[in-house]
Amino acid sequence: MLVNNNLYKKSSKSQKVRCEICANYCKIADGKYGICRQHKNINGELFDESFGVVSSLSPDPIEKKPLHHFMPGTFTYSIGGFGCNMTCLHCQNYTISQEYDKKSRSIKISPETIVENAIRYGCKSIAWTYNEPTIHLPFNRITSLLARKNNLKVIYVSNGYFSQKSIEEVLSFVDAFNIDLKSMSQDFYKKVCGADLDIVLDNLKRIHNEGKHLEITNLILNDYNDSIDEITQLCDFVAQELSTDVPLHFSRAFPYYKMKDISPTNPEILFKAREIASQKGIKNIHLGNI
Ligand code: SF4
Numbered sequence: 001m002l003v004n005n006n007l008y009k010k011s012s013k014s015q016k017v018r019c020e021i022c023a024n025y026c027k028i029a030d031g032k033y034g035i036c037r038q039h040k041n042i043n044g045e046l047f048d049e050s051f052g053v054v055s056s057l058s059p060d061p062i063e064k065k066p067l068h069h070f071m072p073g074t075f076t077y078s079i080g081g082f083g084c085n086m087t088c089l090h091c092q093n094y095t096i097s098q099e100y101d102k103k104s105r106s107i108k109i110s111p112e113t114i115v116e117n118a119i120r121y122g123c124k125s126i127a128w129t130y131n132e133p134t135i136h137l138p139f140n141r142i143t144s145l146l147a148r149k150n151n152l153k154v155i156y157v158s159n160g161y162f163s164q165k166s167i168e169e170v171l172s173f174v175d176a177f178n179i180d181l182k183s184m185s186q187d188f189y190k191k192v193c194g195a196d197l198d199i200v201l202d203n204l205k206r207i208h209n210e211g212k213h214l215e216i217t218n219l220i221l222n223d224y225n226d227s228i229d230e231i232t233q234l235c236d237f238v239a240q241e242l243s244t245d246v247p248l249h250f251s252r253a254f255p256y257y258k259m260k261d262i263s264p265t266n267p268e269i270l271f272k273a274r275e276i277a278s279q280k281g282i283k284n285i286h287l288g289n290i
Pocket of ligand 1: 019022034084
């Protein structure tokens, strides 16, 4: 499907296009894909090959997203696609985000069927989750608007790497977010995730300032982002730049993908993180994968 032309720019001198769906702003030559491998330049126009193509569909307890303070006790209809705009070496879902066999695993589905399924399963919301939803903005925007017409709420479980344009759009149809704040180190974001920390921090502030429901997840990896200093910085950011009312989830990491050599996160560091967050006044702190 052709991407809406407000989400990409054509070059006046070449057949290149600049995708503006996420903060990578990929410049894509004719016949090539952007970083997420879902959008292709065909003759100077941007096509979304992920429209209506998903990898996973499942009714889940909303707490599994994790969202513990938004319609607790309800089910959400979870939808995931393929690909990602980051390249995290430790990705826990790499079989759909990085190394995937789209031909054998993909499911074609319409917005109408997603909404019908959600209602049939008794879900109160739909959740864009499992892989990064922002890269599927054209599909999840149409589906989300239909879901809202049918009294379903919309959830985004995201890495927060929105472009200026996508954050505007996403804020117009999403009710609740869980954003993965991976680290407070620019170096970590660059080397481990191929991304820019400041963009994620700005988007977190924007979501919070818009009054949307926001919870944050921090996946802690031994020896990478587990220092007391860094956890303190992260808690300071949440408490001072957002609010002590924003729930914070610390989660344990396991060896995955290109980080098979790490050991599972020491639970003690999660207990310490909870203590630090509590000292900073953060009211709702949850520990995951433990
Ligand atoms: S969605 Fe992001 S990663 Fe994908 S092509 Fe567009 S700018 Fe690049």
